[in-house]
Amino acid sequence: xxxxxxxxxxxxxxxxxxxxxxxxxxxxxxxxxxxxxxxxxxxxxxxxxxxxxxxxxxxxxxxxxxxxxxxxxxxxxxxxxxxxxxxxxxxxxxxxxxxxxxxxxxxxxxxxxxxxxxxxxxxxxxxxxxxxxxxxxxxxxxxxxxxxxxxxxxxxxxxxxxxxxxxxxxxxxxxxxxxxxxxxxxxxxxxxxxxxxxxxxxxxxxxxxxxxxxxxxxxxxxxxxxxxxxxxxx
Amino acid sequence: xxxxxxxxxxxxxxxxxxxxxxxxxxxxxxxxxxxxxxxxxxxxxxxxxxxxxxxxxxxxxxxxxxxxxxxxxxxxxxxxxxxxxxxxxxxxxxxxxxxxxxxxxxxxxxxxxxxxxxxxxxxxxxxxxxxxxxxxxxxxxxxxxxxxxxxxxxxxxxxxxxxxxxxxxxxxxxxxxxxxxxxxxxxxxxxxxxxxxxxxxxxxxxxxxxxxxxxxxxxxxxxxxxxxxxxxxx
Numbered sequence: 001x002x003x004x005x006x007x008x009x010x011x012x013x014x015x016x017x018x019x020x021x022x023x024x025x026x027x028x029x030x031x032x033x034x035x036x037x038x039x040x041x042x043x044x045x046x047x048x049x050x051x052x053x054x055x056x057x058x059x060x061x062x063x064x065x066x067x068x069x070x071x072x073x074x075x076x077x078x079x080x081x082x083x084x085x086x087x088x089x090x091x092x093x094x095x096x097x098x099x100x101x102x103x104x105x106x107x108x109x110x111x112x113x114x115x116x117x118x119x120x121x122x123x124x125x126x127x128x129x130x131x132x133x134x135x136x137x138x139x140x141x142x143x144x145x146x147x148x149x150x151x152x153x154x155x156x157x158x159x160x161x162x163x164x165x166x167x168x169x170x171x172x173x174x175x176x177x178x179x180x181x182x183x184x185x186x187x188x189x190x191x192x193x194x195x196x197x198x199x200x201x202x203x204x205x206x207x208x209x210x211x212x213x214x215x216x217x218x219x220x221x222x223x224x225x226x227x228x229x230x231x232x233x234x
Numbered sequence: 235x236x237x238x239x240x241x242x243x244x245x246x247x248x249x250x251x252x253x254x255x256x257x258x259x260x261x262x263x264x265x266x267x268x269x270x271x272x273x274x275x276x277x278x279x280x281x282x283x284x285x286x287x288x289x290x291x292x293x294x295x296x297x298x299x300x301x302x303x304x305x306x307x308x309x310x311x312x313x314x315x316x317x318x319x320x321x322x323x324x325x326x327x328x329x330x331x332x333x334x335x336x337x338x339x340x341x342x343x344x345x346x347x348x349x350x351x352x353x354x355x356x357x358x359x360x361x362x363x364x365x366x367x368x369x370x371x372x373x374x375x376x377x378x379x380x381x382x383x384x385x386x387x388x389x390x391x392x393x394x395x396x397x398x399x400x401x402x403x404x405x406x407x408x409x410x411x412x413x414x415x416x417x418x419x420x421x422x423x424x425x426x427x428x429x430x431x432x433x434x435x436x437x438x439x440x441x442x443x444x445x446x447x448x449x450x451x452x453x454x455x456x457x458x459x460x461x462x463x464x465x466x467x468x
Binding site: 002008011012013014016017043044077080106109110111112151154160161163164167175176178179180181182184186187188189190191192193194195199200202203206217218219220221225226227228229230233 | 236242245246247248250251277278311314340343344345346388392394395397398401409410412413414415416418420421422423424425426427428429433434436437440451452453454455459460461462463464467
């Protein structure tokens with residue numbers, strides 16, 4: 001079972017949704033059959049890197065509210081986060097640009113360390129109030145995920161993976177993603193938003209039972225379909 | 235429409251099948267809607283790099299035949315190749331290990347140059363009798379595809395993308411690939427082997443008509459599916 005998740009590391013419901021999916025997978029008897037793939041999505045591609053404004057100041061300015069009202073807006077999210085065991089700290093969170101974090105995450109994927117990296121980036125933003133737009137911070141976090149410091153530095157100093165990030169964002173629009181998180185199972189079932197764990201369980205069960213029943217593909221063939229195996233070509 | 239092709243650069247029917255698919259796509263009115271993705275598959279992961287044996291000597295030894303009989307075995311493939319406009323030269327072809335070529339192809343994918351690279355690698359093997367197990371040859375070919383020489387050298391000197399190649403090979407076995415080329419359309423329809431162009435056309439038409447009719451996904455949702463858009467989180 002293939003689960004693709006479009007998300008952004010500065011999106012609170014993406015982290016909450018990630019945890020809810022993980023909890024659904026934990027209780028799912030076929031957990032080991034699920035392959036989770038993180039797809040890039042920048043909520044604001046023009047976001048300033050390493051903003052001096054706090055998250056609350058940013059929200060207050062955006063919606064013409066007082067700082068106290070902005071805090072009220074985030075309180076509900078903090079509560080939802082704590083219900084899945086997450087510790088959100090909007091008061092000190094650093095709004096930033098996430099292109100570089102997505103590029104490092106794509107690099108991590110080539111090393112099989114994408115899951116670790118995604119979790120560490122989310123935690124850095126929402127719990128540890130780190131600025132994941134800052135290269136030194138990204139290098140430190142990536143190293144924690146198991147990546148090689150100097151390789152990550154090389155990626156950051158280049159434009160590597162930028163095109164891949166953009167391609168995944170284009171694909172998001174093509175498949176109809178309007179907000180994140182957006183979960184796609186076996187390219188057939190979708191869960192939009194940080195739905196309750198039960199919804200993820202339903203979708204997983206539906207996809208799994210179908211996958212189990214049906215042969216993988218409907219095959220088209222003629223008479224001359226030659227192919228090669230490790231033993232011969234015929 | 236998403237077309238995934240598992241293939242190996244030293245597999246003759248993979249190159250022939252690639253061309254037949256391309257010809258089917260050319261005549262397909264919705265060509266621009268097709269995204270082609272090359273997936274790694276090594277026919278022989280233990281193959282010697284830069285073999286001193288010719289292809290005919292290798293075949294003769296493997297099947298206990300004379301050199302002349304081995305030549306006869308490849309003549310049919312050369313004919314099939316010429317019918318799709320390809321010039322196969324088994325007489326001078328260099329058998330080799332393809333792990334490094336696959337790694338470079340995966341690197342090319344991150345730069346959006348995977349299509350160019352695949353075509354150049356196939357042509358190098360079957361028409362130009364080049365050794366794609368040799369690093370300098372790979373660097374030269376990759377440069378021709380538009381990649382940066384020194385970046386490709388770095389990839390080759392590391393183990394970058396090896397895990398990704400292996401993951402794609404594991405995935406091949408999971409979806410039931412027994413030989414290559416193996417084509418999967420929208421993760422639903424499969425074409426196994428270098429089938430005639432008409433078979434590819436049938437599969438493309440079926441997948442496209444279905445894609446057009448149905449909504450992208452069946453969506454699971456509850457009441458609290460919060461998500462973030464570029465404007466807000468709610």
